[in-house]
Amino acid sequence: LLQGAITGDERTTGNTITTAQQAMSLFFQPDTRRRCVPGPDRPATDIASLIRRGGTIYLLGREDPYASASPLMTAAAEDILDTALTLANNSPWGRLCPPMLACLDELPSTAPLPTLRTRMANERALGIGFIYAAQTRAQLVAIFGETEARALIGLTNILVMFGGSKDIHFNREISDLVGTVRIARTTWQTSGRGGRTSSGEDIAILRPEEIRQLPERHALIVAENTRPILARLHRCIDGKAGRQLLEQQQIARETLAGKRGNQVSVQARDLAARAYAEQPDPDGDQS
Template sequence: MSTRPVEPRGNAGGPLTPYVLLGTAWAAIGMVWLAWLSGRIATVLTGRPWDTGPPFGGPFVQGLLRGDWATLWPDVPPLLVAAVYGLTLAVVLLPTVGGWLWWLARRPSADDPLRSLATPRDIEALTLPAVTSKARRLRPSLAHEPGKHIAPESAGVALGTLRRRTGRSPALYASWEDVVLAVMAPRAAKTTALAVPAVLHAPGAAIATSNKSDLWATTAALRAEHGRVWVFDPQQIAHVAQEWWWNPLTVVRDVESAHRLADHFIQQIRNEHQGDDFWSMGALDLLTSLILAAATSGGTLLGVQRWLSDSTSRVPAGILHDAGYLASARALTGRQAGAPETREGIYETARTAAACLANPAIMAWVTPPTRPIPALDVAGFARTADTVYLLSKDGAGNAAPLVAGLTDQILRAAVQAAEVAGGRLDPPLIACLDEAANICKIRDLPDQYSHLGSRGVVAITILQSYRQGTRVWGERGMDALWSAATCKLVGAGIDDARFAEDLSRLVGDHDVAVASRTRGSAGHDSWQTSTRRQRILDAAHVRALPKGTALLLATGMRAALITLQPWFEGPLAARLTQAVAASTEAMKTSAQAKSHTEHP
């Protein structure tokens, strides 16, 4: 691709000056020749012979300079010659000038990043033919299907189209063995262009987390055409009535599983600085014992909350002792017999972490209901075409620990189902974890990322910033999540200078042609063109990525700039718009009815 060098501004001349002068001379000769040609054409139009007048050469030019029209074009009206000349000049100049402007518009600057970012050849493995071929290998149900008969949504997860200056912009897809991490600021199209299409076109089961109702409102109606829709909305974000429940203690069968569930509560009070301090570790051990006691006795999380409220209750330790968990019973008894200040500090830390257990509206979704409604089958969910939407607000006392717990249980059950099926799920499960750092803080998610893709579980974690992930998983955990993601998307609005600089280094450097001007002692200018090495995208360029675009870093491939494809620009825009309107109206009606009941 031809490129123009970066030249000093505000200086006359340049390396192209001789060519400009030469071109000007030839242009003058051409215009004089067109005048001669126009005169001959006008002569023929008036019925005279073609060779009337002087031939093209010195006599013609002299006559033209003197304005001797009678000698140049005898008995031919000068206005006719001028009209023909103008028409001929337009016929010649319009294509020439148009072609010149077209070339200038597409001739990139030497430091244009697009010429050094990925080309279609560089990211061929993410194009539809490549992911379709891979889908036939990864999904036994597609093995015997001709590639042209496999729909794009059955082949992979749509990411966007390659951004190019000219030429075809191929659509790019993540395959069914990829896991995706997206870092996008608010209003950067992370929901409309990534979460909605991924959930909408999931070929099998799908999980979607969010702290807003937009993802549910856009996709739920169409997902209901493929399977059942389960909406977990204890804090009435979408104002969906409870039609099912889930018992978190069903999978608690030993100390390890109790510890895992307890950790989702403690994760709400951890931060990147404190980590596992004395109080959070003590609270984790306490919650583990109480959850294990509740599960062993056939109880519910209501029992856990009741025991948390009474730091002297001997009931849970007795249950653990009778069930054979002697070590856990002794640890709980010893903790209750310790110094009152220490005991109350640990209990208070645990109460803070499990504050949602004191909210009756939240507990109604995770305890046996008073009316006959079905319970979610976590173990069998991955083998369905159902969709579960997990909604929670931000802030203290929210349902986030339960969102993380249910998501974690479904993911682990999906991995087990994949192992039973021979290693992979077919069709794969889509887990779109929007606002993961706010409402789905699964502590070992970075570790799970390393193997989810190999089990047919395509995780898509969406964060608002890299620093947001660091606050949840720490520097090492976030680095592990970033490294394990095989497709990384970085959208507009990155204001973290350190992260932007790191991205700039990852994208790499390229050679840029630079024109320089030197003036000698005699006053003559000389021009030289050299190359310099500079960043393809510096940190400022990363921060200024246009809305609707994203930087794609896929494993083993050159960085690419892509154009995101929001749902409202796709073929289902009309249907989805109607679905959003219907969902919004339903939410409005439900909210008004609730408000009237509470404030008659």
């Protein structure tokens, strides 16, 4: 497959090479390559062993238009999930034990897994669960396409909606999903012989604009065939436990800052490179 992709028609091979270069652009930086190559004092991570022991793997990155880590993060996440699937298929219990949770925050911009829909449909029964987060449905549509994004949302067992969404059509769909409630209306007539009329009317439980207006620290939760609920949320940094977490975060940042103090900053490297480039070539023409 690779041989055919790089030795075929020039237009096809050119597109293939360009796509591969974009995906591997992160490795054009020597420091990045050095961190990703195992050495005597940095052995390779045994992902299978880590999953068996119930360990945690963190993939941290952000979307950068010039040197995106998204291709690397996506490849790493796919490899981890493939390893977990192999362990689940080979398990004597017929599923991964203990189970594994893949928490995919900022899915569209950090690690847009192309196999996520298939994995969500098949691998939940094998002990591999998924939680994913996106800021808007439009992000999912831009990455996966309209049909794939709808299928992904349809396979999601529990939807958690926060306020602030400006997607009118999506808010209306969520309002329809929440459903309606029937209320009784009574009309009194005072003119003539008078009378009373009673009727029922179905109204939306939550209108689209009410979904957008959900207050902070509240969320609308729609779970499979149960009734929707409005949940009140608490941040993990609240209270005594939250203060301890913030203190640990500060200690970790100070430790990392101390280790980076001995490294040459990016600005210093840039200045050194410019100074070197401006030096006259001793072998060049001096006339």
